Structures are given as structure tokens and as C-alpha cells.
Amino acid sequence: MTMASIAAPARTAAGELATFCGSLRWAELDEAVRQRTRELLLDLLGVTLGGSRVESSSAPRELAQGAGDGQATLIGTRQTSSADWAALANGTAAHALELDDVTTESSLHPGVAIIPAALGLAEELDASPAAMLEAIVAGYEVTMRVGNALNPASAYARGFHPTGVAGAFGAAMAAGRLLDLDDERLTHALGIAGTLASGSLEYLSNGAWTKRLNAGWAAHAGIVAARLAGAGFTGPSTVFEGRLGALHAYTDEPYVERLVEDLGRPLQVMRVSIKPYACCRYNHGLIDCMLSLRGSFGLDDVERIRLGVLSGGALLVADPIEQKRAPANVVDAQFSAPYASAVALVYGSGSLESYSTEKLADPRVRRLMSVTDCYRDASLDAVYPRQWPAAAEVVLRDGRRLSTRVEYALGEPENPVPLDALMSKFISLAGRDDAEALADRILHVDADPSVRALGTALRSGGGST
Known part of the structure; x- marks a missing residue:
């Protein structure tokens, strides 16, 4: 059976998300959206640099270092690995401090799954910054919409971590965009991600580190799903709303309509909160x-x-x-x-x-x-x-x-963290002499010829391991 023989129905939620997210182009986005995306990149890279020094980040990094050669930066070091394993290590580190970005309606952390996947794969592919940034926008769109549809309170009650579950779908979309998958293959990537998506809340019983791994695994799984789809592997197009789909597996009270309602009005990156406090x-x-x-x-x-x-x-x-x-x-x-x-x-x-x-x-x-x-x-x-x-x-x-x-905690879109405070947060977490210059470079990443130039800058101040 070929992929063509089980092509995705056009009107499934996965198909609609694939069509919409596949059409996003960096140059066509409003400047407010572009600036917000740069700020989210800055924030996530800062918390990853800080999180890379936390004890729980060592084991995933060592695993990535032993997983083979690659062009993807292991943030906080001078080392590289393959994109999928770097995404696991960097995503886990990014979630270690509880300072990474978050959303209210979907009650999850989108950046820790999306940006490690997009950065690692963009480095591996030698992609342009514009390609990486539009992939990030697409990844946030899917992650947050899936999170909204999950109904986070219901998913929590079932014991699932929405960041891990929804993040895998968003990372698959981001990776699929970088791999230049067409709408059909993007739909299959989302379907495959449904098999890989996971994340348990049982860490709450004893303060275990697995919450952090949920984020890294989502980033890793998204790349795997997109690569499988690119190689011709198929996934269910009804992965969300189907009788046995994700919205019935992970929650008792799904909001299916939230997957695709008001697509792009506004783009979900405009609804993300930046965290000033290192806690839930x-x-x-x-x-x-x-x-x-x-x-x-x-x-x-x-x-x-x-x-x-x-x-x-x-x-x-x-x-x-x-x-x-x-x-x-x-x-x-x-x-x-x-x-x-x-x-x-x-x-x-x-x-x-x-x-x-x-x-x-x-x-x-x-x-x-x-x-x-x-x-x-x-x-x-x-x-x-x-x-x-x-x-x-x-x-x-x-x-x-x-x-x-x-009514609105500091960091919400309605009560935003000012840019100078965001810069200070990055500089504090980066722990590098060149932190201010690096922050400025990230905020102007569009000017770099390739994402690999950003990766080189990240590694230049890294540790020896």
C-alpha cells in the first residue's frame, strides 16, 4: 500500500492545520509577529543556557553526545549531535528551571518542544533563519491549538502533561516545515506524532525530573515523526478527532472545535506568556x-x-x-x-x-x-x-x-515583560561574558546567512564538554 492510496482526507483537523501552517511565510508575517517570535527565541535560548547547568540536564546531554555525529548544537557546550538527540537534550535543559514560556488557555509550555526541534534541524539542514523562524511560528500554532482542544484541566485529571502531548505535534509541524514536506506529508507527520506523544504527571509524587524529559522527548519525537513522514511512512489523518484519536485518549472532555477555529486570528505566538518567576x-x-x-x-x-x-x-x-x-x-x-x-x-x-x-x-x-x-x-x-x-x-x-x-500576572500578553527585562533575564541566565552581544544577535538572527552561524555563536561561549 502506498502513501497515495491512503491520502489524508482534506477536511480533517490535521489536514486543515497542515494546509494553514504549510502556507506561513516569514516575509509575509506582520512585524509584530516577527518581533514576538524573535523574543520567544531569545527567551528560550536563555533558559536553555541556564538549564544546561542543572544536574538533570547531564544525562540527556551525555546520551546525545554518544548518539552520533551531527551539526546540531548541544546548548551550553562546544559539542554537536544529531538534530533529534540534540532536541531531546536541549528541550530537557530548557524546561529545567521552570522559566520557559507558557500559555494560559492551553496550560502548557510550547517553546521547550518547538524551538529545540526547529533549531537543531535547521542547523543540520543548513537552513536560513527565515525558514527556522516560520517553522517556529507553525509549531507554536499547532502546539497551542492541540493544547486548547485537549482541555488542560481534564488532561491533568487523567495524569497527562499537556506540554509533552501537544508539544510532539507542534514539533512535528516545525520539523516538517523545515523538511519542506507538502500538506499531505505534514498531515501524516501529525498522525505519526500521535503515536509518539506522551508525558506523565506522576513526577508530582516526589519531585522527579521526568517533567523536564517530557519536553525534550516531545522535541525529539517531532523530528522523528516528520522524518518518517518524509520517507513515506503514514499516519492517521483523524489523529485528533477520530474515535480512538488523541483527543479521546488523553482527555475526557475535549474541545475539538478549538483545533481549527479562527486560524491565524491572531497567530498563537501572540498569546504566549514569558515567565519572570521560576515556578509553575x-x-x-x-x-x-x-x-x-x-x-x-x-x-x-x-x-x-x-x-x-x-x-x-x-x-x-x-x-x-x-x-x-x-x-x-x-x-x-x-x-x-x-x-x-x-x-x-x-x-x-x-x-x-x-x-x-x-x-x-x-x-x-x-x-x-x-x-x-x-x-x-x-x-x-x-x-x-x-x-x-x-x-x-x-x-x-x-x-x-x-x-x-x-487579573493578569506579570508576563501575560496583557501585562508583558518589557524587552529590557527580557534582555536582563537572558544575560543573567546565559552566564557568559558575551551574553549581551549574543542576545542582540538572536534578536537580529534574520541577518545571519544561516542558522549554523547562530549555532556557532552559541557554542563559542559554551563549556568544554
Whole structure:
């Protein structure tokens, strides 16, 4: 049986996504979209450089180093590997700090799957920056739309990590664009990705590193899916909406219509949030609440803290409350609403430095966590998932109650991180003498003749391994 004999039906969701994403051209995109894409590239490369120094990044990198020769940069080193294994290593490193970009409605991290796949394959193919950037835009489009359709709260309840599941489809689209697949083969690539997409939430039980691997595997799987499609392998065109498709396998309450509704209006890259705080995004609004109240009282004056959390994120940051009040390690702390609020009150920050074993052991932080409760607030859930508001109340020993609510956390498109702050974030995470010059180069990557020039620049300040 040939590919032609089982050609994809034109009106499946995968087919529509393939047609739309296959038509995207960098030169035809609005400048606002192009600039946002460059900023997302800058942010993701910064968090990958920082994440490459984390212990959990060593094993995937060693695996990639032993997987064979290639042109794809292993970020944070002077080494290269094949595109698919570099994508696994870089995607895992990018997710290590909980500082990578995120979306509200789809409740996932798109960049960690898309950009490592696109960068690695673009280096391997010696592609132009424009080709890589339009592949990134296409990858974000698919990832976020699949995430929207999954209904993240339902996927969480089933134990699946939307970043890993949806990210594999987006990475397949990005890789397929770079491989110049036609619409039919792009559709097959999405179908193949449905077999490779995965990601368990069981890391929440003990703070394991597998959450980070979910991102790297999605990037790796996307390249594999696209290459298989390019070689003539077939996948189901009804991979999303079919009776046994992804939307029925990974969630109990899918929103199938969200896969293709309002395609391009706006492009999904315009809906991405950049993270200023090194923890689960469901904690960010709570941190902003605490920072706004901080200074109105002394830490010893606090009798109780009440945090209004979204039902869709309660599994991640609030339940079970006994575990969230006593995180055992840094990963646990990154998924603890009580820790996020306590460390913000004590140190006035939610930065990467706030998530350390030293601060986790601080008696002031431990006490505040012990008196923190989380509750569901119907007024918050009413606008979820399109909006992620947060509410908090601090009850003082003298009987006063101080409360506040945040509609849009810092970093949301409605409350964006300024470009100078994004540059500062990159420079801080890169840990290189040439960080400012490298950041400027990334923001003007279109001027490079080839993506390999960017890869060379990334490796020039890398480590020796």
C-alpha cells in the first residue's frame, strides 16, 4: 500500500492545520509577529543556557553526545549531535528551571518542544533563519491549538502533561516545515506524532525530573515523526478527532472545535506568556498578590494565609495541601502555592534564586507555609482558562485582613515583560561574558546567512564538554 492510496482526507483537523501552517511565510508575517517570535527565541535560548547547568540536564546531554555525529548544537557546550538527540537534550535543559514560556488557555509550555526541534534541524539542514523562524511560528500554532482542544484541566485529571502531548505535534509541524514536506506529508507527520506523544504527571509524587524529559522527548519525537513522514511512512489523518484519536485518549472532555477555529486570528505566538518567576505558572498570580501586600505588615504578624487558586491548577500547586505545605525538594517547591507565596513574602521575589534548598529550609518560609490554606474561588474559575487570575488574603494576629486580586500576572500578553527585562533575564541566565552581544544577535538572527552561524555563536561561549 502506498502513501497515495491512503491520502489524508482534506477536511480533517490535521489536514486543515497542515494546509494553514504549510502556507506561513516569514516575509509575509506582520512585524509584530516577527518581533514576538524573535523574543520567544531569545527567551528560550536563555533558559536553555541556564538549564544546561542543572544536574538533570547531564544525562540527556551525555546520551546525545554518544548518539552520533551531527551539526546540531548541544546548548551550553562546544559539542554537536544529531538534530533529534540534540532536541531531546536541549528541550530537557530548557524546561529545567521552570522559566520557559507558557500559555494560559492551553496550560502548557510550547517553546521547550518547538524551538529545540526547529533549531537543531535547521542547523543540520543548513537552513536560513527565515525558514527556522516560520517553522517556529507553525509549531507554536499547532502546539497551542492541540493544547486548547485537549482541555488542560481534564488532561491533568487523567495524569497527562499537556506540554509533552501537544508539544510532539507542534514539533512535528516545525520539523516538517523545515523538511519542506507538502500538506499531505505534514498531515501524516501529525498522525505519526500521535503515536509518539506522551508525558506523565506522576513526577508530582516526589519531585522527579521526568517533567523536564517530557519536553525534550516531545522535541525529539517531532523530528522523528516528520522524518518518517518524509520517507513515506503514514499516519492517521483523524489523529485528533477520530474515535480512538488523541483527543479521546488523553482527555475526557475535549474541545475539538478549538483545533481549527479562527486560524491565524491572531497567530498563537501572540498569546504566549514569558515567565519572570521560576515556578509553575499557576503560582505567578499568587506571587504578584504577595508582592503587592508585602511591606504592609511584619512576617511575625501573620496568623494565616489564604490563597485563591484555579481549579484547573489545584492538582499541580495546591493538592494535597499537606504535601504542598512541606515540599521535599526544589522541584516540589516549584509546584507549591504555599511555598511561592511564603518565599515572595520573605524575600520579595519569585526569581530563580528563590528556589533553592537554603531558602526552602528557612524557618520563616517554613512557618508561613504551615499556616497557608488554598481554596477554590468560583469567580476565578469563571474566566478560566482564557484568563488566570489569582486572589490572596493575609490574616494578621491583630485581626486585620489584607486581601488582593490579580487579573493578569506579570508576563501575560496583557501585562508583558518589557524587552529590557527580557534582555536582563537572558544575560543573567546565559552566564557568559558575551551574553549581551549574543542576545542582540538572536534578536537580529534574520541577518545571519544561516542558522549554523547562530549555532556557532552559541557554542563559542559554551563549556568544554
